[in-house]
Amino acid sequence: MKRLNGLRNPLRPALLVIGTAFACAALAVAPPADEGKARVSAGKSRFDTLCVSCHGTEGAGVAPGTTTASYGPKLLGRADLDEARIRDRIIHGKHGDKAMPPWGTVLDEAAIGQLIAYVKLLAATPAGQHAAGPLAPFDLNDETRIAAGKRRFAKTCAGYCHGFEGVGGRAPDFKGRTDLPPEVAYETIYKGRQGADVMPPWGSAFTNEQIWELVAYLQYLGKQQP
Incomplete structure (x- = not known):
């Protein structure tokens, strides 16, 4: 900071205060979403767009708003679905009975990871129960x-x-x-x-x-x- 007439610039303390205030204001932004919650939340949104017509609401295996079995298999309460199997099916799809398109040619790795996170949640939800509804990507008490x-x-x-x-x-x-x-x-x-x-x-x-x-x-x- 330049000196004025041999003295330190008298405006410097005020400028420092203002600069500090702006720095604090810049930092006062929403914290990042919890990574795990955000991934599952985004996976549900993507599932509801791409997958619900076949696998049913929340992976229950019935068409939305009906009691009729959907085209795809139930995902809710599936202890046999580990992460490797879920990933392989999403990326490569399935031929034959109840065929499924390969989403690996459409979705990037981040989107695939989001779907995997949500399907893992569905698979871990006990049979007879429903998975959670819309999922918050952060703590609602923040x-x-x-x-x-x-x-x-x-x-x-x-x-x-x-x-x-x-x-x-x-x-x-x-x-x-x-x-x-x-x-x-x-x-x-x-x-x-x-x-x-x-x-x-x-x-x-x-x-x-x-x-x-x-x-x-x-x-x-x-x-x-x-």
């Missing part, structure tokens, strides 16, 4: 994620429908609400809702993590006094 959800909620959701901090809007209040599981909140935000309390679908406007940040904030509001 304060930084809650804060990000709060900002997005205030910008997108509060003004017209849900009110400031989820109270006093046209829609039901969120504060103190304990009947809204995270999976239901995610699905409602993603797909929207029809009927008396119509709500637009936000799945094409927000990323998976952005929706889960909103869910984290709603879960936080549910723990507050109404």
Whole structure:
């Protein structure tokens, strides 16, 4: 720092404070998603896009919304499916009865790894039980994620429908609400809702993590006094 009239620049302390403030602000970003949770969450999203029509919702082996057996085999509660077998089937597919396309020519290694992680979860889920619904890629109690959800909620959701901090809007209040599981909140935000309390679908406007940040904030509001 240059000296002024033989003295140290008097602006330096102020500049250091400002610089430190900007550095702290730059660091105040959402932490990375938990790697394992993020991989399984992304795998479910990919499964729901590519695989559910054959293997059924959550790998249950029935067509979505029906009790009819789907084209592909059940994946839920399959103790015989180890990682090597899952990987081989995803990459190379299967010929003959209940054929399956080879996804190794379409998906990169990261996407294949995501699918493997989710199918492993399905295979480890005991028969007769359902795997979890939509899967959060981070801890929903993370304060930084809650804060990000709060900002997005205030910008997108509060003004017209849900009110400031989820109270006093046209829609039901969120504060103190304990009947809204995270999976239901995610699905409602993603797909929207029809009927008396119509709500637009936000799945094409927000990323998976952005929706889960909103869910984290709603879960936080549910723990507050109404």
